[in-house]
Amino acid sequence: MTPTTLPRTTPDLTRSAAPVLSVRDLRVSFPSEAGRVDAVRGVSFDLRAGRTLAVVGESGSGKSVTALSVIGLLADRAAVTGSITLEGRELVGLTDREMSAVRGNDIAMVFQDPLTSLTPVHSIGKQLVEAIRAHRDVSREKAWQRGIELLDLVGIPNPAVRMRSYPHEFSGGMRQRVVIALAVANEPKVIIADEPTTALDVTIQAQVLELLKKAQAETGAALMMVTHDMGVVARMADDVMVMYAGRPVEHAPVDELFHRPRMPYTLGLLGAVPRADDGGSTALVPVTGNPPLLIDLPDRCPFAPRCPIATDDCHAREPELLELTPGHTTACLRSGEITDGAIGGVPVFARPDIRPGAMDRTPRDDRATVLGVTALTREFPLLKGAVLKRRVGTVHAVNGLTFDVRAGETLAIVGESGCGKSTTLLSIMDLAKNAGGRIELDGVDLTSVSGREVRALRRKLQIVFQDPMGALDPRFTVSELIAEPLRAFDLVAAGRIDARVAELMDLVGLDPAHVDRFPGAFSGGQRQRIGIARALASEPSLLVLDEPVSALDVSIQAGVINLLQRLQGELGLSYLFVSHDLSVVRHLADRVGVMYLGRFVEYGDVDVVFGDPAHPYTQALISAIPVPDPVVERSRAPLLLTGDLPGPTENPPGCAFAGRCPLKPTLPEEKQRLCTSVSPGLTGREGADHRHACLHR
Numbered sequence: 170m171t172p173t174t175l176p177r178t179t180p181d182l183t184r185s186a187a188p189v190l191s192v193r194d195l196r197v198s199f200p201s202e203a204g205r206v207d208a209v210r211g212v213s214f215d216l217r218a219g220r221t222l223a224v225v226g227e228s229g230s231g232k233s234v235t236a237l238s239v240i241g242l243l244a245d246r247a248a249v250t251g252s253i254t255l256e257g258r259e260l261v262g263l264t265d266r267e268m269s270a271v272r273g274n275d276i277a278m279v280f281q282d283p284l285t286s287l288t289p290v291h292s293i294g295k296q297l298v299e300a301i302r303a304h305r306d307v308s309r310e311k312a313w314q315r316g317i318e319l320l321d322l323v324g325i326p327n328p329a330v331r332m333r334s335y336p337h338e339f340s341g342g343m344r345q346r347v348v349i350a351l352a353v354a355n356e357p358k359v360i361i362a363d364e365p366t367t368a369l370d371v372t373i374q375a376q377v378l379e380l381l382k383k384a385q386a387e388t389g390a391a392l393m394m395v396t397h398d399m400g401v402v403a404r405m406a407d408d409v410m411v412m413y414a415g416r417p418v419e420h421a422p423v424d425e426l427f428h429r430p431r432m433p434y435t436l437g438l439l440g441a442v443p444r445a446d447d448g449g450s451t452a453l454v455p456v457t458g459n460p461p462l463l464i465d466l467p468d469r470c471p472f473a474p475r476c477p478i479a480t481d482d483c484h485a486r487e488p489e490l491l492e493l494t495p496g497h498t499t500a501c502l503r504s505g506e507i508t509d510g511a512i513g514g515v516p517v518f519a520r521p522d523i524r525p526g527a528m529d530r531t532p533r534d535d536r537a538t539v540l541g542v543t544a545l546t547r548e549f550p551l552l553k554g555a556v557l558k559r560r561v562g563t564v565h566a567v568n569g570l571t572f573d574v575r576a577g578e579t580l581a582i583v584g585e586s587g588c589g590k591s592t593t594l595l596s597i598m599d600l601a602k603n604a605g606g607r608i609e610l611d612g613v614d615l616t617s618v619s620g621r622e623v624r625a626l627r628r629k630l631q632i633v634f635q636d637p638m639g640a641l642d643p644r645f646t647v648s649e650l651i652a653e654p655l656r657a658f659d660l661v662a663a664g665r666i667d668a669r670v671a672e673l674m675d676l677v678g679l680d681p682a683h684v685d686r687f688p689g690a691f692s693g694g695q696r697q698r699i700g701i702a703r704a705l706a707s708e709p710s711l712l713v714l715d716e717p718v719s720a721l722d723v724s725i726q727a728g729v730i731n732l733l734q735r736l737q738g739e740l741g742l743s744y745l746f747v748s749h750d751l752s753v754v755r756h757l758a759d760r761v762g763v764m765y766l767g768r769f770v771e772y773g774d775v776d777v778v779f780g781d782p783a784h785p786y787t788q789a790l791i792s793a794i795p796v797p798d799p800v801v802e803r804s805r806a807p808l809l810l811t812g813d814l815p816g817p818t819e820n821p822p823g824c825a826f827a828g829r830c831p832l833k834p835t836l837p838e839e840k841q842r843l844c845t846s847v848s849p850g851l852t853g854r855e856g857a858d859h860r861h862a863c864l865h866r
Contacts, residue, residue, distance in 0.1 A: 188215035189358050189391045190239065190276075195251035197234050197243065204464045208234045210415040212251075216359060216391035223394045223406035223423070225438065227722040229460050231415040232395045236361050239393070240278050241268035256358065274304040277352035277390075279381075281364040283344035286351070287336040293320070293347055294332030300354045319350040322387070323380055341586070342373035346380060353384045360385065363395045370585040370749055375793035375807040378405060397723055399442045400752070400795025403427060403802045408496075411435050414471035415463050417490055421497040423799045431493055431504040433476045436517050440510075441727035443756035445794040446801065448776055452521040453756070455728035459692050470502070478503055478517055523734050529577065536575040539611060539711050539743040540597070545570040546605035547589075547596050565820055566592040567604070568767035574711065577737065579744040581754040581775070583790065584764035590747045593764075594713050597745070598632055611710055628658050631704035635716035637696035641688040647674070647699055648684040654706040673702040677732060694725030698732065705736070714746040718753060730757060751794045755779050760858075763787045766815060766825040772851060773859035783861040785832040824849055824864070832865065840865060 197209035209231045216222055224232045237243050239253055241260065253260040255275055260268070272278075280286050288296060297316035298309060305312070313332070320328035323346040336344055345365065352360055362381060366374040378401065385392050394405055402409055402423065409426045411419040411434065419432040430436050440454030458475035468487055473479040482502055490500040506512045546569055551562035567589045574580045582590045596604040600615045600623060608615045610626055618626060634640040641650055651670045655661055661669050671681035677698040688696055697717065704712055714733070718726040730753065736742055748754050754761060754775070761778050763771040763786065771784040782788045785808075792808040810829050815821075823845040827833055833844050843864050853860035 187217075189218050189256060190216040190393075191252070191254045192235075192239065193252040193254075195235065195238060195253065196249070197231075197238055198248045199244075200246060201464070203462075207463045207466065208415055209238065210463075210466075212412075212417060214410055214417070214420065216393060218358070218389050218391050219385065220407045221385070221392040221394060221405050223396060223402040223409045224412060225396060225399065225402055225409060226412035227397070227460055227724060229463070230412040231463075232412055233363055235412070236278070236363050236393060236395050239359070240272055240276050240361055241265070242272075242278075270304070273300060273351075273357075274355045275357055276359045276361065277355070277357040279345070279348050279352050279360065279362040279365045281367050283341065283348045284336065286348045287344060289336050292333050292335055293339075297332070297347075297351060297354060300351050304355050315354070316350075319354055320347070322353075323347070323350045323384075324376070325350075342369055342376060345369065345373075345377050349377070349380055349384055353388050353390075356388045357390050359393065360388070360390045361393045361395070364397070365394070366398070366401065367396075371751055371793045372585060372789055372810050374401075374795075376809055378795075379807070379809060381405070398795065399439060399723065399797040400802075403797050403799040404795045406799075411438070414461055414466065416500070417498075418472065418500045419498070420490070425494075425497050427797070427799055429497075430510065431497070431507050432499045432501045433478060433503075433507075433517050434472050436507075436510050437475075437724055439797065440518050440520070441724045442797045443727075443730065443752040444796060444798075445752040445755045445779065445791065446796050448755070452523045452731050452734070453727035454518045454520055455731060456518075456724035457728070470500075477519070478512060521731055523731060523738065525738055529738070531577070533575055533578070536577060537611075538573050538609070539576055540574040540745065541609040542573065542597070542606070543571050543608075544606040545593065545596060545608065547592050547603070548605075563820075565767050567596060568820075569606070570762075570764075570767075570769060572762055572769070572772065574743050574745055576710075576743055577741045578759040579737070579746055579757055581746040581748060581758035581761045582764055583748065583751060583754055583761060586749070588764045589767040590764055591715065594632070594715055594745065594747055598630065598713060600626065600630075624658075628707045629710045630713070631707055631709040631711075632713040632715060633697070633700050633704050633717045636720055637693060637700045638688060640700050641696060641703075643688050646685050646687055647679075647691075650688070650699060651684075651703050651706055654703060658707050660707065669706075673706055676705065676736070677702045678728070692725070693721050694729055697721065697729050701729075701732065701736070705740075709742070711743045711745060714744055714748075716748055717746075719748065719750060726753075733757065751779075751790060763790065768825070769851060769862065770826065771859075771861040773853070773857075777857075777859045781859075783859070783866045784826075784863045785830050786826050787861070789831065822846055822848065824862075832863075836865060 193213050195209055195212040199206045199208060212235050214222060224235065226232055238249055249261055251261060294313060294316055297319060298312040301312040301315055316332055317328045320331060325331050325343060325346055339347065366377050369377060396402060406423045409421060409423050410417050413434050419435045426435065430439060437454065437456035441456060443453060456475055461471050469485065470483045470488055473483040488500045488502050490498050492498045493504055507517060510517055545567055547567040549564040549566060550560045551564055552558040553561045570593060572580065582593060584590055597608060611629055613626060648670050651673055652666050655666055655669060670684060674681045679695060679698050718729050721729060746758060758775045760773065761775045762769045765786050771778055771787045778787065779791060782791050789808040789810050796802055808831060827844040833841055847864060849862040849864045851860040851862050
């Protein structure tokens with residue numbers, strides 16, 4: 170394919186060290202009924218060609234507003250002051266028409282949700298051509314050819330054919346690739362990526378991050394990445410800016426910030442992150458409390474109410490952002506006292522003590538089986554036709570799963586979206602009404618019970634959902650929400666309900682004095698604690714956890730993970746846990762099942778599976794997990810998978826993973842034929858708690 174040359178040359182990174190983008194004292198405010206919201210309060214930074222700045226912080230810290238200010242996509246009601254210069258040209262104060270010449274040309278943006286960036290009624294090719302011709306005086310044919318090259322650059326197979334496809338015909342990862350192709354179409358000087366991998370599986374995330382690096386290398390652009398994932402920061406960033414309450418509180422090169430943080434808030438963020446390369450023997454360090462409302466902020470350190478080392482001086486005035494060492498600035502009066510995360514040898518954040526439960530000292534074989542699943546299957550008909558529907562296929566969502574969960578242990582099920590994780594949970598929660606196979610709860614076969622027995626089993630099986638706000642009726646008070654299962658199962662006398670609700674709130678770390686409040690009055694982490702308290706009200710033996718911390722900031726997530734560990738130790742609970750965050754799985758789980766197209770391809774003790782993965786799919790998953798340590802990340806190379814997860818209607822002979830397997834092309838021809846003709850089952854060493862489904866391991 171002959172490259173289509175557009176009228177711009179790739180920047181020469183060696184010709185100048187001057188910043189491509191300079192932001193000085195940026196301030197953004199919005200009017201509201203409660204008063205003026207100061208969303209960004211004095212942000213300053215420089216972006217240089219070929220370098221990556223990561224902007225991190227909790228929700229509401231001003232990260233995304235800062236990014237949208239740079240590209241000029243804030244609402245008209247936003248008041249923006251300060252300076253944003255692109256190669257010396259001032260952008261603040263430009264009209265929307267003037268910014269349109271910059272946006273998509275000199276500055277491009279990759280958003281979190283690719284569907285919001287793509288027009289569903291236009292083909293991918295039309296959108297690429299439009300993006301190119303908006304800033305380049307080229308013919309439609311030349312722009313179309315350039316679009317094919319861009320899709321090929323970002324790894325879209327059959328790019329000439331897929332140019333005529335529509336966004337809904339692409340998977341989530343492929344849509345994000347298209348958005349990156351749009352972003353680099355005109356070789357921008359600055360690329361802004363706002364949480365570009367949040368909604369993606371870990372394998373797709375690794376592909377997108379590598380693609381962003383490739384796009385940056387192709388264009389020589391400066392990259393500004395907004396994220397809450399410290400592992401992604403360690404993998405991608407050259408410099409890091411930590412924001413809190415609308416302003417930077419620490420800014421340093423990535424190695425300096427991770428290994429010598431000097432701001433308590435940064436220490437809290439790093440201590441709250443679970444690591445996939447750590448067995449999770451110690452508790453995480455949550456940052457207690459909530460960020461302040463950005464309305465009429467008092468003149469004090471905004472982090473002081475949550476800071477464990479705050480003094481009276483911290484409450485007297487807001488500290489300036491000052492340089493401690495060359496390139497390392499902090500906004501903390503006590504930064505000079507902090508060494509290795511401690512002051513005088515005492516850690517800034519004390520690590521909580523979560524004592525092991527009595528069940529932890531009992532060998533697994535001696536524990537009762539709470540949940541037993543044998544040959545579980547779940548299929549759905551694939552129908553076609555608007556009026557007269559006919560069956561044209563079968564969706565094999567779950568295909569012969571067998572596992573058990575013992576008392577006091579956590580089994581995690583992991584895998585890419587569409588592998589059947591959530592369907593497995595829902596089949597169990599549905600008490601196997603529409604599933605094949607056998608499910609036993611506390612020794613009772615769910616397929617043979619009915620009536621009152623079903624009601625009794627419901628008590629023993631409860632679920633905690635991913636979105637706490639969606640799981641709680643906003644019209645009910647906390648007291649009514651937690652009391653509902655108490656009344657439904659007639660667990661306590663009417664006169665003791667209020668006392669029991671108070672006990673449950675105290676158990677999950679909520680103030681019982683807040684029982685009359687509605688869910689909307691609580692933070693995300695507090696709402697998840699309400700959901701856990703409600704689930705515990707029926708005194709279950711098994712809690713099903715469906716992505717219970719994925720919607721939470723990392724600082725709040727740590728508190729919920731610690732809570733789940735503490736409750737398991739105190740109450741002897743068993744957890745069936747589904748998550749796409751493998752770092753959380755490593756920290757929380759005792760055993761793990763790796764799922765692919767409705768089947769387990771690896772199963773066993775979590776430390777064994779993570780420490781010595783046998784199946785190529787598991788190896789790819791674990792290699793793709795970003796570790797929050799830039800030194801470790803530079804020594805690792807993710808094992809990138811090609812292609813996307815096959816459709817669940819496909820039930821080909823042989824290994825379902827063969828089409829994406831990185832091991833298969835390295836094998837002799839006769840062994841490759843086995844991969845496509847023999848369906849492997851779970852095998853392992855005799856007596857070992859580790860099994861896998863690969864013919865060549």
